[in-house]
Every structure is written in structure tokens, then in C-alpha cells.
Amino acid sequence: MVARGGGTKKAARGPASQRRAARKADRDGDIGMSVDGGVTKGRSNRVGKSSGIPKGSKASGSQPSRISASAKREILKHTGDLSMRDTRTSAPKSQIRLRITGWEKSKAATNPDGGVSSLIKWLEKKASTKLGSRKRTVKIQKSQVEGTELTINVTSEDSRALLRMNGYEWAGTNITIEQVGGPVGAGSTSTEAEKIKAMLRGVLERRYNLDDKFLDLSGLGQDEELKAQAMFDKKSTASKFFPAMMAVLENSFDTPAEKDAAILSVSLANNGLVDVTIVTSLSQTLPKLQNLDLSNNKIENLSALHPxxxxxxxxxxxxxxxxxxxxxxxxxxxxxxxxxxxxxxxNNVQVRTEEEIAAKSKVNMPFPIRSPAFQDEGGIAENFVRTLFAGYDTDRAALAAHYYDAKSEFSYALNTQAPRDPATSETTEKQEWDNYIKNSRNLKKISHLPARQNRLYRGTAAVADIFSKLPKTRHPDLASEARKWMIEAHIQPGVPDANGQYPIGVDGFMIVIHGEYDELDDSTGQAKKKRSFDRTFIVGPGGSAGVRVVSDMLNVRSYGGAQAFEPENIEALSDATATQNIQQLDAPPQLPAGVTLEIAEQMVIQLAKQTGMTLEYAKLCLEQTQWNYEQGMAAFESNKASLPPTAFITTG
Incomplete structure (x- = not known):
């Protein structure tokens, strides 16, 4: 808990505050950033260990240049274009002089050098802390003391980071940092767009605590720098400010994983929020957030939080x-x-235990998860699977020559609408499916016969060619990561005979595989995206390897996890309990005459697909209507308004 007031306060002297350098003085009041200008007063509950993050910018020395209203409107209108990566280019290496005052009143003033060396080390460390992927080491190249003034020389790029620390608290006193001489980066021009991007980035960096991975966005309406730019004076500008800030934050990192690891906690306290509409983009920018503080706002009901x-x-x-x-x-x-x-x-009250979380994370299936059936003879099917995926990941041309002959057929389909694994929250990126779309044979999307025929590849050369156009992959190891696979093999009669000796065909295998793979970056070979896939092979005797692929159908989709592959772990149970649980798992639902277990499974899947319900609720609906599909649909329509949110599949 942190008490908030209108005046300056210091960080609490607890173990957390003793671990790190002193904070910049907090000069925030309680005026919210809501466009209605409402005032909310009271205490603030924060998320994170630190006692306070600076939220104001002390107005001393040179004032920030005002950005014209027309420029702000134009830039905020294009929040998606606010890329911060262009600010990482090398700036002119001109020398900038900065004057620092107020340090002589610090607790370090009794040191032999008056605390100068300690101050310089602190300035370098603090200014080097950046919110983003690439770290910068700030180096003060020259320093000189004249009375109560400390003058330092730094590069123009480093001077920006140091000037943002104007008003920070060090060793018990506030220091003032101002520029001596011409503007930062003299000789270079700065557009209005660059100014506002730099301003927003500066606000984020001032409010970021690296140690706690905490971003303090509380009391934005009273941030001195934002008030100086009149960000909340107009409703139109205020409504676009937060999305613009999130765009700057998004583009400060090279990868989503780096961003998610850098920020675990966010506070939006004391912002006068009546709902989360104005800040809803936070959920897209930080989908893996672990701690969120919305205290001291104006939220009246749950509908305000529905987004x-x-x-x-x-x-x-x-x-x-x-x-x-x-x-x-x-x-x-x-x-x-x-x-x-x-x-x-x-609200600091436990609502779930770790045991409850672990139990709830298990996937509850309406039917028992059956072990995959793997029919094999002489290890033919097993050897094929092992060789196939090893070759697909390393040398696809050799793989095509090894298993695919002139009559072999291959096609793949892209499914971009498949449910994603909710445990990963992996975001969809622009054009991430470009390498798949052109040749995808998704029959729900491709309706014209010529287009369908052109996307069915026949023969060794055609298969090798399409293989080469698909992204490079790395599949999990079949031995050490077997839980990430679901593989079935069945004897398949009537497989076309390559030699033509048996008109009615020969016995082969139908092999169905569900799994995942990492999509690799072509230049670095590093994993950049995780995908799920389903692949069905029809294989028969023939070819130089003794096995030939007759048909190969690949389905590619967003990563959906592997939880559904894993049955309950019954090995750890006692013999009696294990026997009882096995009987319960294997016991089929009570079905009326004429409805087999396979028919019931299809009914559940169809009802879930048509209504959007989970498989559990679809099964429950059918059980209550004696497995009459039409009555089950009617029961859903009449009761769907009263069903809880957990009754429906979450795909977002």
C-alpha cells in the first residue's frame, strides 16, 4: 500500500528500497486522466515490491518544447506507425555539457570528494537502464566541479537519458540536471513525430522499475511532462494518448517474449477510469501480465471491465x-x-490456492482420452515416422527422393481459425501466414476445381519443390519429448500397388500424427514461431526404401498445445484406487439404444462446433435430452442466456 498525496514524498525505508538507488520525488496528485476531468482521492494499492516509482517530471532548468496541437493530432491518429526502433540509429557524436546542482546537499557530501564519484556512478547506472531490448551503456566522459556545480560531458544520445533524470532523488536530495549551451544533437533536425515519440518513451522509462519489472502508469493526469504537452486538455487527444503510448512500448522491444519478460506488473491506479475502454490496448500489448492494479478509480460495475x-x-x-x-x-x-x-x-485476499490452480489447468474431456493405437509389423511404421521427420527438418530434397515416387501426392491446408492454446497467449503478427497461404489447399477456402487441382502436388520433383517453399522447421525429439506427439498407425488394405501386380491393392499403413514444431528464421536458424500440425500418411510397399508414400496431407494451424494428448497419470495411484479410476475413466456414458460411443462423440463435437460451447457442456446438454440432437439444440437456444462464461470456448 502507498499513501498518495499532493506533495513530495520519499521512498519507504524498507528492505526493497534499501536494495536500489533513491527514487525521484513523487509530485503527483490524485487528478485522473479520464476525459471527464474527474477527481479521485484516497490511497493507492500498488502491484510490485518497490515503494514508489517517479511519476512526475520536476520543472527546473530548461522546459520541454511544446508540440503543436496539429502535430499531436496527426501522430496520435496513426498510433500503429509509432515505431521506436528508428531512434536506435547512431546519433551524431557531438559533445553535450550538462550542469548538475543540488548534489552538494546530499548525505554523501561528507565523502572525501563530496560525493562526486558516487554521483557519477549512480548517474551512469541509472541512465543506462532502458525500457527495451537493446541496452545502452551511458558513459560520462569528463567531469568538473566548480563550487556547487558539477559539469559533465556526454554524447548527444546519452544526454537525453540524463536529462530525463532531472528532479530525481539521490542520496536524500533532489538533483537538477540542465543543459549548458546549444540544443541536444546540434546540427540535426528533429521532426514533430520524433519529439512526441521521444516524449512518450521518456514517460515510460521514468515510470519503469527494472528490478521489479513494474510499469507505474498511475496518476497520468498529473504527470508534469504530460501536462506540459496538454495531452489531456481535449477529449479527442486524451482518448488516443494511451494507445499511442502502448504502440511506443510495443516497438521498444525486438520480440514479444522480451517485452513479456520485462514487464510483469502494471499500475493504472488514480486515473479516474470509469471503465477500461480508454486503456483496453493494454491487454494486447501485455497479454502475459501477472499483476494489475486498478485501485482508486471510478469503476462502478463489472460491465466496465468486460473488454x-x-x-x-x-x-x-x-x-x-x-x-x-x-x-x-x-x-x-x-x-x-x-x-x-x-x-x-x-485485493490482497487469496481466492485460489496453488493446488487449485494446478487442478484447474488440467484439460477436462467429456470422454476418456484413449491411448493411440499403433499397429506395426517389423517396425516399418515406426522407422518411417522417425526417418520422415528427421529428413523433413534437415534435408527435404533427400527425403522426397527417399519416400516419394512419381505417383506420390502431397498437399497442405492452412487453418488460421483453429483455437489457440490459452496458456501461451501468443499474439498474431501481421503477415505471419504469408509463406503458407499461396499454395494452401484448404477446401473451405478454395472452391474452384482448377485451383484445387493446382494445389495437389504429384511426383518426386513436385513434392521436393513445394517442400522447399515451406518454412524451415524443427520438430520435438520423438524420444525425449514424446508427450508433444500423438501418433496412430493402422493397417490399411487396398493401398495401390506400385508394381501393378495386385489390382485390388496391397496392405499398407494409415499413419495419423498430431504434434507441433518450431518455425525457424531462415537467416539465423532460431525459432520464431510455434505451430501445431496434423498430418495423415497413406504408405505402402515399394521404392528404394521399401516404403513409398501414396498420400501425404498436412494441416498447419496456430499453436494449440498438447494437453489433450495426455491421459490422467494413474501410475502413482494405489492399486485399488487405480483400478477404480480406470473403471471410471473407461466407463462410457449411458447411451440409449442405437447410439454407439462413436456416434455420441460425433454428436458432442458437432454440437460444440455449432453452439460454441465446450465439449463438457455439449455432452451435458445431450445427456439431459437423452442424446437427441435436435432437442439438445433446442435446449441450448432456450438456456444459452443463463449459461456461465465457462460454458463457452475461449479463442481470444
Missing amino acids: WRRRFYHLKHLILSNNPIEQREPNYPAEIVPWYPNLRML
Whole structure:
């Protein structure tokens, strides 16, 4: 908990604060950033270990240049174009002089050098802390003391980072940092767009705590730098400010993984929020957020939070204290906790144990998960699978020559709508499917016969050619990562005979494989995206290897996880308990005459697909209507408004 007031305060002297350098003085009040200009007062519950993150910019020395209103409107209109990566290019290496005052009043003033060496080390370390992928080491090249003034020489690029620290607290006193002489980066021009990007990045860096991986976006309406730019003076500008800031944050990192690892906690306290509409882009920018503070706002009901209802899958701690919802909907915790399956704490109160989280993470299937059936003779099918994927990952041309002959057929289909694994929250990137779309034979998308025929590849050369056009891959090791695979093999009669000796065909195998792979970057060979796939082979005798591929059909989709492959672990149970559980797992549902288990499974799948319900609820619906599909649909239509959110599949 941190008490908030209108005046300056210092960091609490606890173990967390002793670990790191002193904070910049907090000069925020309680005025919210909501466009209605409302005022919210009270205490703030923060997420994270640190006692406070600077949220203001002390106005001393040179003032920030005002950005014209027309430029702000134009830039905020194109939030998607706010790329910060262009600011990483080398700046002119001109020398900039900075004057630092106020340091002589510090607790380090009794040191032999008056604390100068300690101050320089602290300035270099603090200025080198950046929010983003690439780290910069700030180096003060020259320093000189004249009375109570410390003058330092730095490069123009480093001077920007140091000037942002103007007003920070060091060793018990606030220091003032200002430029001596011409503008930073003299001789270079700075567009209005670059100014606003640099300003937004500066705000983010001032409010970021590297040690706690905490981004403090509380009290934005009282941030001195934002007020100087009049960001919240107009409703149109205020509504676009937060998406623009999130765009800057997004583009400060090279990969989503780096961004997710850098920021685990965010505070939006004291912003006068009546709902999350104005800040909803936070869920797209930081989907793996673990701690979120929304305290001291104006949220009155759960509908104000609905845009985040199926977001933040990894959220562990949510703070909503000191919002009107506590009085208007006192029972809201019972409804909001199911929104976030990994939530442990709500308003500093435990709502789930670790054991409950672990139990809930298991995939509940309406039918028992059966072990894959693998019919083989002499290890033919097993050897084929092992050789196939090793060759596909390393040498596809040799693989095509080894198993595919002049009559072999290959096709693949892309499914971009398949449900994703909610545990990963992997974001969709622009044009990520470009390497697949052109030759995809998805029959739901490709309806014209010539287009379908052109996407069916026959013969060794054609198969090798299409293999070469697909992205490079790395599949999990079949021995050490067997749980990531589901492989079935069945004897397949009537497979066309390559030699033509048997008109009715010969016995072969149908091999069905479900799994995953890493899509690799062509230049670096590093994994850049995880995919799920389904692949069906019809193989028969023939060819130089003794086995030939008759048909190979590949389906590529977004990563969906491997949880559904894993049956319950019954080995650890006692013999009696194991026997009982096996009987329960294997016991089929009570079905009416004429409805087999296979028919029931298809009915459940179809009903789930048509209604959007989970398989569990689809099965429950059919059980209550004695496995009559039409009555099950009618029961769903009449009761869907009263079904809980957990009854429906989450795909976002």
C-alpha cells in the first residue's frame, strides 16, 4: 500500500528500497486522466515490491518544447506507425555539457570528494537502464566541479537519458540536471513525430522499475511532462494518448517474449477510469501480465471491465479496491474470479490456492482420452515416422527422393481459425501466414476445381519443390519429448500397388500424427514461431526404401498445445484406487439404444462446433435430452442466456 498525496514524498525505508538507488520525488496528485476531468482521492494499492516509482517530471532548468496541437493530432491518429526502433540509429557524436546542482546537499557530501564519484556512478547506472531490448551503456566522459556545480560531458544520445533524470532523488536530495549551451544533437533536425515519440518513451522509462519489472502508469493526469504537452486538455487527444503510448512500448522491444519478460506488473491506479475502454490496448500489448492494479478509480460495475473479460490469462493478482463497485456490487468477486483462471489474489485476499490452480489447468474431456493405437509389423511404421521427420527438418530434397515416387501426392491446408492454446497467449503478427497461404489447399477456402487441382502436388520433383517453399522447421525429439506427439498407425488394405501386380491393392499403413514444431528464421536458424500440425500418411510397399508414400496431407494451424494428448497419470495411484479410476475413466456414458460411443462423440463435437460451447457442456446438454440432437439444440437456444462464461470456448 502507498499513501498518495499532493506533495513530495520519499521512498519507504524498507528492505526493497534499501536494495536500489533513491527514487525521484513523487509530485503527483490524485487528478485522473479520464476525459471527464474527474477527481479521485484516497490511497493507492500498488502491484510490485518497490515503494514508489517517479511519476512526475520536476520543472527546473530548461522546459520541454511544446508540440503543436496539429502535430499531436496527426501522430496520435496513426498510433500503429509509432515505431521506436528508428531512434536506435547512431546519433551524431557531438559533445553535450550538462550542469548538475543540488548534489552538494546530499548525505554523501561528507565523502572525501563530496560525493562526486558516487554521483557519477549512480548517474551512469541509472541512465543506462532502458525500457527495451537493446541496452545502452551511458558513459560520462569528463567531469568538473566548480563550487556547487558539477559539469559533465556526454554524447548527444546519452544526454537525453540524463536529462530525463532531472528532479530525481539521490542520496536524500533532489538533483537538477540542465543543459549548458546549444540544443541536444546540434546540427540535426528533429521532426514533430520524433519529439512526441521521444516524449512518450521518456514517460515510460521514468515510470519503469527494472528490478521489479513494474510499469507505474498511475496518476497520468498529473504527470508534469504530460501536462506540459496538454495531452489531456481535449477529449479527442486524451482518448488516443494511451494507445499511442502502448504502440511506443510495443516497438521498444525486438520480440514479444522480451517485452513479456520485462514487464510483469502494471499500475493504472488514480486515473479516474470509469471503465477500461480508454486503456483496453493494454491487454494486447501485455497479454502475459501477472499483476494489475486498478485501485482508486471510478469503476462502478463489472460491465466496465468486460473488454478484459477473456484477456490476461496469466493474471495472478488483481486490485480493484477503492472503486464504487465495492459498494454497488459487493458480490462481484464471485463473478470476476472465473474470468482469470490463474488468479490467486484479489485485493490482497487469496481466492485460489496453488493446488487449485494446478487442478484447474488440467484439460477436462467429456470422454476418456484413449491411448493411440499403433499397429506395426517389423517396425516399418515406426522407422518411417522417425526417418520422415528427421529428413523433413534437415534435408527435404533427400527425403522426397527417399519416400516419394512419381505417383506420390502431397498437399497442405492452412487453418488460421483453429483455437489457440490459452496458456501461451501468443499474439498474431501481421503477415505471419504469408509463406503458407499461396499454395494452401484448404477446401473451405478454395472452391474452384482448377485451383484445387493446382494445389495437389504429384511426383518426386513436385513434392521436393513445394517442400522447399515451406518454412524451415524443427520438430520435438520423438524420444525425449514424446508427450508433444500423438501418433496412430493402422493397417490399411487396398493401398495401390506400385508394381501393378495386385489390382485390388496391397496392405499398407494409415499413419495419423498430431504434434507441433518450431518455425525457424531462415537467416539465423532460431525459432520464431510455434505451430501445431496434423498430418495423415497413406504408405505402402515399394521404392528404394521399401516404403513409398501414396498420400501425404498436412494441416498447419496456430499453436494449440498438447494437453489433450495426455491421459490422467494413474501410475502413482494405489492399486485399488487405480483400478477404480480406470473403471471410471473407461466407463462410457449411458447411451440409449442405437447410439454407439462413436456416434455420441460425433454428436458432442458437432454440437460444440455449432453452439460454441465446450465439449463438457455439449455432452451435458445431450445427456439431459437423452442424446437427441435436435432437442439438445433446442435446449441450448432456450438456456444459452443463463449459461456461465465457462460454458463457452475461449479463442481470444
